[in-house]
Amino acid sequence: MRSALLGVSALICISLMIMMSTVQTKNGKRKAAPGPTPIPFLGNLLQVRTDATFQSFMKLREKYGSLFTVYMGLWPVVVLCGHEAVKEALIDQADEFSGRGKLASIEQNFQGHGVALANGERWRILQRLSLTIFWDFRMGKRSIEERIQDEASYLLEEFRKTKGAPIDPTFLLSCSVSNIISSVVFGSCFDYEDKQFLNLLWLINESFIEMSTPWAQLYDMYSGIMQYLSGRHNRVYYLIEELKDFIASRVKINEASFDPQNPRDFFDCFLIKMHQ
Known part of the structure; x- marks a missing residue:
């Protein structure tokens, strides 16, 4: 009896999901850019291969033009193809396209906070503040340009140590930009061999890799x-939480020696601006 009830419940849930997805796709289709007709629950996953997304988009572009809509499961995604389409959206119509789409895989970490993931007035405030x-750094005692010059000198020294031998520069360039x-x-x-720094780079790289997996x-x-399910799709959450813990530890270090008359970095300036 219990297994039968579970089976009926599962059937009802699936049916409701298909009905909801049908309503969502029909309502969304009325206002969205043209594109292939989605099917309930799956959307356009039959036309857009997750292992060849770019190639799938280029094929759809031939039929629907440089602006079209596809449904990734239940969610509509507007695709812009080509320089002119992107320029028109992000520059000519910047206000209309200034919003940020939500990624459920990292939304649980940030919940709409942060410059990159905020929306609306919160995003505008953080953008102006940043x-x-x-700008203050540009005009301050030690500009960003000087920091770049110092790191470039250090990077050149690391290259000289190779004595002209063939190398893969990816690691050194990543260290330089990150520094x-x-x-x-x-x-x-950080020193390029610093364990804390190497762990930070690993966390960042793994997070981006994980966000690109089929699971995410x-x-x-x-x-x-x-x-509500356990599995590989939860890994990105724990990676980003570890990143947040690292940043929180750096903020505590700043707070312990904070001098509002002598800001040293972004954290210090942020603390000053938020308390003015």
Whole structure:
């Protein structure tokens, strides 16, 4: 009896989901850019291969033009193809396209906070604040340009150590760029062999890799179900939480020696601006 009830419940849930997805796709289709007709629950996954997304989009572009809509599961996605389409959207109509789409796989970490993931007035406030801080750095005692020059000198020394031998520069270039960001945000650079720095780079790389996996994409498309299930799709959450813990520890270090008259980095400036 219990198994029968579970089977009926599952059937009802699936039926409701298909009905909801049908309503969503029909309502969304009325206002969205043209595109292939989605089917309930799956959307356009038959036309867009997750292992060959770019190629699938290019094929759809031939039929629907440089602006079209596809449904990744239950969610509509507007696709812009080509320089002119992107320029028109992000520059000519910047206000209309200034919003941020939600990624369920990382929304649980940030919940709409942060410059990259915020929306509306919250995003505009954070954007203005960040731009003001970076402008202050440009005019301050030690500009970003000077930090870049210092790191470039260090990078050249690392290249000289190879004595002309063939190398893969990916690691060194990643360290260099990351150190410039660290200098601005944390107020200090790291040695390229520093274990804490290497772990930070690993966390960042793994997070981006994990967000690109089919598991994360499946979570983004069907978060209503996936959030209640265990599995690989939860890994990105724990990676980003570890990143947040690292940043929180750096903020505590700043707070312990904070001097509002002598800001050293982005964190210090942020604290000053938020308390003015």
